Each structure stands twice: as structure tokens, then as C-alpha cells.
Amino acid sequence: MREETRRFVHAGFRRYYNHARLKPPGEVWMREWGFVHFDRYYPAKVVMRRHKAFNSDVELINYIREYAPAHAYHSAAIYKYPAAPMGRKEWLGADLIFDLDADHIVSDLEKYSYEDLLELVKREAQKLIGFLLNDFGFDESDLELVFSGSRGYHIHITANSVRQLGSRERREIVDYMTASGLELGAFLKHARDGNLILISEGWGERLFNGLIRFLHEIADLPEEEAIVSIRKATGMDKRQAKDVIRIARDETVMNRIESGQLPNFSRLPAVWTGIARSVTRTVSVESADRPDEPVTSDIKRLIRMPTSLHGKSSLQVKPLEIDAIADFDPLKDAVVFGDSDIKLRVMHDADIRLRGEHYRLEEGETVTLPEYAAMYFMCRGVAELEV
Amino acid sequence: MHERYSYLCLYPFLPAASEYVKESGLTIDHMISSASARIRAKERVIEAIRTGCVQRPFIADDMQAQMELLSYPFARILVSCINDPYLVRRYALAEAKGAYRRIIEDLNTGTGMDTIHKLAGDLGIHADISTDHVLVPFTDYLQLAVNLRDKRWKLVNRSLVRGKVKLNVNEFVRLLQEAIYGRVIKGLPLDVPEEICNSLRAHIEQIKEELARGRPKRDEFRAHSGADPDSFPPCIRNILRNLNEGVNIPHSARFAVTAFLLNAGLSVEEVIELYRNSPDFNETMTRYQVEHIAGVRSGTRYTAPSCATMRTYGNCVGKDELCDRIAHPLSYYRLKLKRRAKKPDS
Numbered sequence: 001m002r003e004e005t006r007r008f009v010h011a012g013f014r015r016y017y018n019h020a021r022l023k024p025p026g027e028v029w030m031r032e033w034g035f036v037h038f039d040r041y042y043p044a045k046v047v048m049r050r051h052k053a054f055n056s057d058v059e060l061i062n063y064i065r066e067y068a069p070a071h072a073y074h075s076a077a078i079y080k081y082p083a084a085p086m087g088r089k090e091w092l093g094a095d096l097i098f099d100l101d102a103d104h105i106v107s108d109l110e111k112y113s114y115e116d117l118l119e120l121v122k123r124e125a126q127k128l129i130g131f132l133l134n135d136f137g138f139d140e141s142d143l144e145l146v147f148s149g150s151r152g153y154h155i156h157i158t159a160n161s162v163r164q165l166g167s168r169e170r171r172e173i174v175d176y177m178t179a180s181g182l183e184l185g186a187f188l189k190h191a192r193d194g195n196l197i198l199i200s201e202g203w204g205e206r207l208f209n210g211l212i213r214f215l216h217e218i219a220d221l222p223e224e225e226a227i228v229s230i231r232k233a234t235g236m237d238k239r240q241a242k243d244v245i246r247i248a249r250d251e252t253v254m255n256r257i258e259s260g261q262l263p264n265f266s267r268l269p270a271v272w273t274g275i276a277r278s279v280t281r282t283v284s285v286e287s288a289d290r291p292d293e294p295v296t297s298d299i300k301r302l303i304r305m306p307t308s309l310h311g312k313s314s315l316q317v318k319p320l321e322i323d324a325i326a327d328f329d330p331l332k333d334a335v336v337f338g339d340s341d342i343k344l345r346v347m348h349d350a351d352i353r354l355r356g357e358h359y360r361l362e363e364g365e366t367v368t369l370p371e372y373a374a375m376y377f378m379c380r381g382v383a384e385l386e387v
Numbered sequence: 388m389h390e391r392y393s394y395l396c397l398y399p400f401l402p403a404a405s406e407y408v409k410e411s412g413l414t415i416d417h418m419i420s421s422a423s424a425r426i427r428a429k430e431r432v433i434e435a436i437r438t439g440c441v442q443r444p445f446i447a448d449d450m451q452a453q454m455e456l457l458s459y460p461f462a463r464i465l466v467s468c469i470n471d472p473y474l475v476r477r478y479a480l481a482e483a484k485g486a487y488r489r490i491i492e493d494l495n496t497g498t499g500m501d502t503i504h505k506l507a508g509d510l511g512i513h514a515d516i517s518t519d520h521v522l523v524p525f526t527d528y529l530q531l532a533v534n535l536r537d538k539r540w541k542l543v544n545r546s547l548v549r550g551k552v553k554l555n556v557n558e559f560v561r562l563l564q565e566a567i568y569g570r571v572i573k574g575l576p577l578d579v580p581e582e583i584c585n586s587l588r589a590h591i592e593q594i595k596e597e598l599a600r601g602r603p604k605r606d607e608f609r610a611h612s613g614a615d616p617d618s619f620p621p622c623i624r625n626i627l628r629n630l631n632e633g634v635n636i637p638h639s640a641r642f643a644v645t646a647f648l649l650n651a652g653l654s655v656e657e658v659i660e661l662y663r664n665s666p667d668f669n670e671t672m673t674r675y676q677v678e679h680i681a682g683v684r685s686g687t688r689y690t691a692p693s694c695a696t697m698r699t700y701g702n703c704v705g706k707d708e709l710c711d712r713i714a715h716p717l718s719y720y721r722l723k724l725k726r727r728a729k730k731p732d733s
Contacts, residue, residue, distance in 0.1 A: 136525060137550020161526045168637075169529035171701070172542045179543060186544035201546035201553065 001043055001378070005385040009378050010038040012371070013309055014068035016336055022064065023307045023319065024057045026158055030078035030092065033060070034302045036071040036311060043070070043311075043381065050302070053083035070311030073302035076156075078163075086300070093163030094299040096170065098177075100125050101152035105286045115353060117151055118330055125153040127285050129322060131177050132157075135202060140322045147330045149310025149317040154303060167299050179203065179284035184276040188262070196262040196272075210279025211272075212258060219248040234274030244275075309336070314375035332356065339370035344383040352376060394505065396452040397443050397489055399459035400482065400570045401509045408456060424454045428461035429590045435481030436474070436597050439667075443489040467576035468584035468591050473633040474598060476666040479572035487564040494556065503560065510566045514559065515551070521559040522551040531562040536638040614651045618727060620719035621705030622697050623647050633664040639692075639700035645680045647691040647716055655681050691717055 001009075025031065033052040041047060048071075054060040064072060075082065076097045080090035102117040103109055105124055112120070129145070132138045132155070144156040165173075175181055187204035189197045200208040214233070218226045223245065230241040247253050253263060262272060304310065304317045315334040332355050344367055351360040352373070359373050366386055369377070377383040395404040431441050446452050459482075466478050490506070493499035500518065507514045512531070515522040523531075525547060532540045546553040554562070584591065616627070626644040629636050641662075648658050655677050662673045682688035693715045697703040703710075713719045 134549070135547045137548075161524065165526060165529060166533070167701075168533050169526075172529055172533070175541060176543045176547070181538060181541045182543045183538055186539055187546075199546060201548050203543055204546060 001381060002384050003040075004387050005378050006038055006042060008385045009314070009375060010068060010070075012314070012337060012375055013038070013070070013311075014065075016309060017065050017068045020307060020336075022061050022305075024060050025074055025095075025156070025305070027078050028057050028060050028074075029053065029055050030080075030082055032075040032077070032079060032082040032089065032302070034073040035067065035069040037067055037069050038311075048073075051083050051085065064308070069308075072305040072308040074305050075300065075302055076298075077300050091300070094165075096157040096159075096162040096165065096173070097301075097303055098128055098155040099148075099152065099303065100128065100154070100285075101148065101150075103151065114151070115331065121152050122325065122328070124286050125155070126325060127283070128155065128177060129325070131285070135176070136173075143322060144306070145320055145322055145325060146304075146306045147315075147318045147320060147328065147334050148304060149308075149315045149334065150313050153325075154306075156303070156306075165299075170299065176203075177285040179280045182280060182284075184273050188272075191261065195256075198260050198262055200260060206283050207276050207279055208260070210283060211275055214275055214279065215244075215248040215254065215257065218245060219254075233278035236274050240274075310379075312379055312381075314372070314379040335372045337372035337375045339372060341368050342371050342374035343368050343386040344374055344377060345386045346377075346383050348382040350377060350380065350382040392449065392452050392456075393446050394502070396446060396455040398486055398506065398509075398567075399456050400486075400567060401506075403509055404456060405460065408460065421454070421457060424457040424461055425587075425590065427454055427458035428465055429593065431458055431462040431482075432465050432474075432478060432594050433597050435478045436594070439477065439481050439484060440488065441481045441485035443485055463575060463577060464579050464583065465587060465590060465594060467579045468587060469594060469598070470576045471598070473664065473666070474594075475572065475575045476633055476635070479568050479575065480666050482571045483564045483568035486567050487560060490560050490563065491557070494560070499560075500556075503556070503563070506563055507559075510563065510570065512563075512566060516556075516559070518556070521554045521556060523554060523559070523562070525550055525552050528552040528554075528562070531565045534565065534635060535561075536641075614648070614653055615724060615727070618720055618723035619647075619651075620710065620716045620723075621707055622703050623716055623720075625704040626702070627661070630661050631664060633666055635666060637700070637702075640702050641676075642680065642689075643692050643697060643700075643702055643716075645677055646689045647720075649677075649681050649688065650691055650717055651720060655683065691715070 031053070032050065033054065034048050034050040035052070036042070036046050036048055039047070052063075054063065075094075077089075077094035078092045080092055082089060084090075100121055102112075102121045105121055106112065106117070109117070125145070129143065132143060133140065138157065138159070142157055142159050144158070146154045146156065148154055182203055184207060187199045187201075187207060189199060191197050198204060198208050198211075218230060221229060226245050226248075227238060227241045230236060230244050231238070234241075236244070247257075247263070256263075306317050306319045308317050309315070310317055314337060315330065316336045318330070318334045320328050320333075331353055335355055344361075346361040346363055346365050346367060349361065349363050351358065353359075354373050354376060357373070359369060359377075361367060361377065361383065367383075374383070374385075378385065392407075395401060395407055398404065434441050444451075444455065446455060462478070466474055490499055490502055493502050500516070504516055507516065513524050513527055525542065528545070529542065532542075538544060542552070616624070619627070623644055626636060626640045629640075630644070644661075645658055648661075649655070655674070658677050658681075659670070659673050662668055662677075678684060680689045692700075692702075694703060694710070694713070697716065709719055709722065713722060
């Protein structure tokens, strides 16, 4: 990023911060803050200034207005001494924060467009919200949903009941969302008549509904297709698959299954677990097979401050209502800059759809774009201000 | 006999019990001069070392109830004077187990539900208790169940509806045991003035003897199968250190270290020895599990988890530069052995 470009982007951020209604988190004074500034090293060398603390909302907002940072973060945790070095802060508790990012969800990022990634991650966020409201019993008002300004969503829960949870307890919540360690057997009870009863609560309910849906789908398919479909979903052999089809097509058996009683196949112990495995895959919150998890159990991490700007996209870290997520379009709704003409020189090929308009840039060309698109490309590092 | 009194003397770790002691005007001096309470306190600790469970006695009268009640803070003082992390954990676990067994007995004789209600309240657990099940807010549940390693305790395997975990009554009592363990171990070891410890020297010596007898050798881990512990990766060394110190380690770490050591050439017997320091050591269970991982029964021997898996479960600890070159703890070991063979004096 050339100096003129950096100055221009910085000025844009400053204008935003001077007028925006910033929404600091609760207990500002007990949180650690971290910032990346548009200093002369930015963005070649990103220096995170951590361990800052503010006594009040006003002090924080004044600081942000003065520096207009490229990135602004606060701790999920609250501390007795937030500005002290890590070992001496005295941890008092931490918000429960879920951080869903596209690169935790798919492992082959290049294959998707930015828009597609945002759609994928939105779907995972909706599943997560479903878990939080139904299983975990939170009210919508307990959840603060935020678009991350880049490729994901954050959910903050600040209720007192979760603040004291340690990282192992949080890890259990993560495992719940991702179905890690889920065992069908935990929800099966042996009835006196030799059948199995599926307890339809918690994950048991999801497994139950998935099972019924799966069997109905199978029943409606021609035999050969059904076999293929079952084997693909469960990895069973042909003979086992045929047994499943027989069940799915038998109305009496299906009625019993729908009332929660599963025939106990001594010969086919794999049937139910196989189906359960396939159900689990579709309804759990996705976490690509990698160690960094989709939601966090780190109780000392920093998270982007809602209502700040994301320095690598110029998009707003935007809070939204839970029921607004379905219609939320970050590439429209998180755009904050205006549309005066800005002239750019393109350094790398790039494209994006913003506010419904498709912008495609080719390396080497000079283009005039509305400010919001120009800011996006400059922040991405694919274009420089033409002076 | 006072009903409240007979309840408190069975569960002397409750805040109400220490208040009772305070209100009755009994001081440390009283306790020290009360020979019967002192002896009962020593018994508590010795029973903990020997059997891992402090049995609740039959309480005949107020005198005995008072002695029982006083012996608990006294036992804490004894444990604190010895100040050994293994003993602290062993003792706390034994107190919790004793309470657990008593509650289960009460359940069988029909008075248990009452006790459960009272204990939940006194231990500050938010629970909705009925005769066929108990509902616990998931936050309370997580804090209580986090050390329970069996998969059925994982939140994902529980009935969780609108924030409440549904448990049967026995399961809830098991969680009470966890809460009691937490309560007993809290604050231990206490900061006991030296002159008090000195005045208890005779008891302390007896306990120490018992401790030396009951506990296996706690020398640094040495393998006899020709394995070289100094070449183990830092993650495995860390788990071994914890085992040696009697720290209760998560299931994933137990699996990792067991599979690693078996693959590194240790025998089943040698691996079992490593677990003897666990506060909840149970030889039959440990043998079963180690043999299972070794493939004694099934014929398939498990391999140790990869670095990625170790990271996932938070078991990748103390990473060094050699770790950057490998993706599996066993590769680390092989590489290190090779390097050492080249440089015999390093």
C-alpha cells in the first residue's frame, strides 16, 4: 500500500469514526483492548498494540476518533487489571463468544467466490443460533449477532451464567455444536419388549428427526437408487441397505419408529449408527477437519469491536438482529462509504459484488469507482489511489 | 439428637457445618485437646489412603456427632501439615466418595431424596429435583461434569432441552460427589502454623508411614523395555509428568500416552504402573483399557494420535523446534533416537 493510498483510506476511516454511532461492549473498563493503526508500517508489518485499557466509554471513543485504527479489538474476558501483562491481569470471567469464519468451514477456500462463502457461513451461523435458542435455552435478547466485517459472523453472549465457564467447559459447548463425540447409544434405551427406544431430546431429537426424514426419502426412491443412496450415506453393504429399504416401506414398522421405538436388529447393529452418522453430518455446525475450531474455547482472546471497521475490507463489523440474518446481505448492509468517484490503479486482478453492482478489475488498468468500492479494493491491497 | 446436627456431621464440608462449629464456640485449641476428634481425624486420612473412601459411621448420639463434625476440619489440618499434592487429592476424593456412598444408601432406604434436596441447596447447585429425574442448568452441569471422563457425561450425549440437562437421580448424586470433591479440595493445603503441626507430630508420622506403604514408588519414570524417555516428545513427557504427580488427566491424554508408550515398546505391565499414582487408580479398569489399546483382546493395536489430534484436544504442550519437522509424536521419537545415536555424548 502506497503512502497516498494509506492516507486516503485512513482519512476515510476517520470520517466514519467521527460520525458513526459506536457501540462499546459492556464493562469497557474491565476489558483489554488491542488496535492496529494505519502507521507507516501498515500493512506490510502489522503491529498489534495490546494491553490497552480505558476508564469509560467516552475515553474509548475519543481514542478511536483520534487514531481511527485499521482494526479494533477487545477482550472477551473481563479483568481486574486489564492493562497489566497477561499473567497479572486477574481474569474475572469471559463472554461466551462464537466465531464462525469461512476458513474454518471449508478447507478449499479458493474454489468459492466471496459471496458463496458468505452464504455458506451464514447457514452455519443459523444452525448455531438454532442450537443456542433451542438446546441451550438462551433468549434472542441474550445473543448479540455481529457480521465480522470479513468472512464470518460472531455471536457474543454476555449473560452472567456463562461468564465463569472455563475453557474445558466451553470446549464441551463446541463439541455439542459440532457433534464431536456424539454417540447414538447415549439416546437409546432398551424397552422391555426388546425394542430400542430413542430418547428424543437434545441431540436425540435431531437424530430422531433425521432418521425419520431419511427413511421417508428412501421409501420414495426406486430400489436401485435407494440402495445407492443408503450406501453413500452410511457406508453399509448391499444386503444391509436392502434391510433398511424393507423397513422404510413397511408402514407398520414406520409407525412404530415414528412413535420412538426402533426395531432392535441384532444382525444389523450398524444400521442405526450408520444412519445417525449421516444425519449428524448434515445438522451439526460444520468444522472443516482442522484443529482450529469454528467456535472458540479460548477465554483470553480478543474479538473485533462491533461497529468498528475491518481494515482489510472497509466493511463494518455490523451488529444485526437475530431474525434479520436471513435477509442480511453483508455486501450491501455492511457497506458504509459513499459513492463519490475515486480513481484507482489496479495492481492485481480482483472482483466483487457490492451494493448489487459487480466490479471486475484487471491488473494494470486505471478505473474510476464509487468510494465504497474503491475503499474495499484499497483495503484488500489490490489497487492504489491514482494521483 | 438434633436432626440438623446428624445431617451436618455426615456432610461436614458444608458451609453450614463450619458455621455450626464456629457458633458452638469451639476453637482449634478445643479440637487439639479433643483426643477423640483427633483420633477420628487421623482415621479419616488413613482410611482415605488405604481404601480411597471415608465411610460415614453410624451416629449413636450427640457426643459422637460432635466428634465426627470436629474431626473433619482437623483432618484438613493433618493433610495440610503433610502438604503432599497426592495426599490432598486422594483425601478429597475419599471424602467425596464416602458422602456419595452414604447418599446412595439413603436412597435405598428411602430417605435419600430429602438429603439430595438439602445437599443441592447447601452446595449451591441450581437443580430441579423430582423422583424420576433432575434438571440442571447446563452451566452448572458443565462445571460439575468437566472431570468425568466417560463419554456418556459429554454434554453432546445428554438430553439438553432449553438450557437444562436431564439426569436420573443416581447420575445427579454422582455430580454431587464432584461438587463435594471441589468443596473439600478448595483451600487445601491450608496455611497451618508450624507449632500446630509440631503438636500433631505423632499423628502426622503415622499418616506418612501409611502413605509410604500405600503408594507405589514414585521415582521418575524409567522404562525397562529399552525405550528412551529422554527422547519422547514434549507432549508425552508432559503427560508423564502429570501422571507422576498424580494429576488427574483427561481421557484423550490417557489414550495418547498409553498408545504412544505401547508403540514405543513398553509392556502392558509397565504402562499400568504409570497410572498407579492417579488419585482414582483402579487396577482392573486400567488393565482392561491398556490391554484394549494394546490389542490384547481384539488383535488390533491402536496407534498413537497424530500431532493434529493432539492439538485438537489441547494435548500439544511444550512444542519445540523438532516438532515443526514432524506430524506425529512417534516420528519425533524416532527422529530424536536417530539423532542421539549419531551424537552419543549429547
